[in-house]
Amino acid sequence: MINEFQMIGGPLRQGLYQNDCFTRGMRMEQFQRIPSHIGIIPDGNRRWAVQNGLLKEDGYGYGIEPGFQLYELLLEYGIREATFYGFTKDNNKRVLKQREAFTQACVKAVERLSGKDGNLYVVGNTQSPAFPEELKKYANQRVCFGRGKINLNFLVNYDWKWDLNGLRETGQLKSSGISKVDLMIRWGGRRRLSGFLPAQAVYSDFYIVDDFWPDFRPSHFLDALRWYQSCDVTLGG
Amino acid sequence: MINEFQMIGGPLRQGLYQNDCFTRGMRMEQFQRIPSHIGIIPDGNRRWAVQNGLLKEDGYGYGIEPGFQLYELLLEYGIREATFYGFTKDNNKRVLKQREAFTQACVKAVERLSGKDGNLYVVGNTQSPAFPEELKKYANQRVCFGRGKINLNFLVNYDWKWDLNGLRETGQLKSSGISKVDLMIRWGGRRRLSGFLPAQAVYSDFYIVDDFWPDFRPSHFLDALRWYQSCDVTLGG
Structure with a gap:
């Protein structure tokens, strides 16, 4: 499937590939199969921080820029929908400093994405004090921005039990606006x-x-797409 | 966690290891962490058949004996609960000969397990004609056999949507008798x-x-347990 995004070059994308020997020169790689919807679990921020001599909570801030690099690749390769794992109810068991740090990283990421060309959809339990006030305007509804090239979902204060309980309460998943995930990529x-x-x-x-x-x-993403070619559906x- | 099952030797277990150079001499391997509940996806029967010059449907029959080898290992290593993926509603899209073959393999496996020391629980939609008559007596209730050393669950004509729909209909999963799965092992x-x-x-x-x-x-199972030692919970x- 070739599409307009694969034709886009320009400085940002060049910047992305600059330090990535695996993908240099592979900008126009073509794939037979492109997943419609990719799930993203951006794990390992705390372990990365410790490895780099930082405090655990400092790791989350370093996870924002990679999200935008990935966003550009998603557009480039014609992905229609992506869901980012922001944070969950389970994560709220962590110490306050970490909770503040991952919540702020989430808010920053979503606010910055709201200036892009995506249809934003934040799914999570807004009834809990752990749900950030700043994101309520995007919660549990799709808010369209720019040229709406991709559906971008964020799980924020998400809880799988809360989601499934929607079936009990209203006969629908709380996440019913999110489609089947074809490919999950987990870091860490x-x-x-x-x-x-x-x-x-x-x-x-x-x-x-x-x-x-x-x-x-970027090679992580491209390797995942290459591997996905061998998966039958x-x-x- | 050491338990009585890890101490059991005897001819059957010797038979198991006989052709398995990886585990020979490792009969008493000790693990720090033992998963309470293991999910088993025994995939690749059809691909195995084709690789061995057989018809696709002939593969399923060769999947019965491995199940009993694994059952013995589960007991030996003190696993409290295991769930085997028998077949699903999705699988019923396959051609009749394959459907007959996997259904018969499931019936044989469950009937043979009913002579062992497990608490058997078959979960699946019995309302559909695809659910085998012979297994209705084990369906959606736990039936105890022998010394009841392990909870053994079989998904038979199982459908994840049917399962979740239980939340709509009765406020409970159809599979509510099955506990959280700690380790999933998938073959194929x-x-x-x-x-x-x-x-x-x-x-x-x-x-x-x-x-x-x-x-x-057996080394597949032991490798999975070894890997599981490195997973934090x-x-x-």
């Missing part, structure tokens, strides 16, 4: 969903990047 | 859940065996 080496959209992830193919999220490189048939 | 190289218990698998660590299920070896905290 862990091999699990950690409660990421259980209903939408039932058929997702899983790709694990061992590097921590702040060490994001049978949906059990 | 695919890296996805394929609709396996979405609510119970939210925190599962995933281990993939590239070999096809009929080529099961944070549940998001």
Whole structure:
């Protein structure tokens, strides 16, 4: 599937590839199969911070820029929908400094994305004090920006039980506005969903990047797409 | 965690290890962490059949014996609960000969397990004609056999949507008798859940065996346990 985004060059994209020997010269790579919807678990911020002599809570801030690098790649490769794992109810068990840091990183990321060409959709429990005030205007509805090239979903103060409980309460998932996830990419080496959209992830193919999220490189994304070429889609048939 | 099962030797277990150079001499391997509940996706029967010059539908029959080898290992290592992916509603899209073959393999496996020391629990939609008559007596209730050393669950004509719809209909998952899955082991190289218990698998660590299920070896299981030692359990905290 070739599309207009794959033709876009320009300084930002050149900047992205500059330090990435794996993808240099591969800007126009073509893929037979492009996943419609990619789930992103940007894990490893705290481990990265410790590895780099920082405090754990300092890691989250370094996870914002990689999100925008990935956003540009998603557009370039014609991905229609992406869901970023912001933070969950489970994560709120962490110490206050970390909670403040990941919440602020989420707010900054979503606010910066609101200036881009995406249809933004924040899914999470707004009834809890852990849900950031600044993001309520994007919560549980799709808010369109710019040229609306991609559906961008953010899980913010998300809780898989809260999501499934929607079935009890209204007969619908709380995340019913989010489509089936075709490809999950998780950074930081862990091999699990950690409660990421259980209903939408039932058929997702899983790709694990061992590097921590702040060490994001475009080659991680391209390697995932290359691997995805070899996955058949049978949906059990 | 050491337990009585790890001390059991005897002819069957010797038979298991006989052809398995990886585990020979490792019968008493000790693990710090033992998962309480293991999910088993025994995939690759059809690919194995084709690779061995057989018809696709002939692969399923070769998947029964490995299940019993694994059952013995589960007991030996003190696993409290295991869920085997029998077949799903999605699988019923396959041609009749394959459907008949996997249904019969499931019936044989469950009937043979009913002679063992497990508490059997078959979860699946019995309202559909695809649910085998012979297994209705084990369906959606736990039936205890022998010394009840392990909870053994079988997903038979299982459908994740049917399962979640229980929340709409009765406020409970249809699979509510099944606990959280700690470790998922999937044979056959695919890296996805394929609709396996979405609510119970939210925190599962995933281990993939590239070999096809009929080529099961005890070392697959032991490698999975070894890998599991390095997974932390944070549940998001």
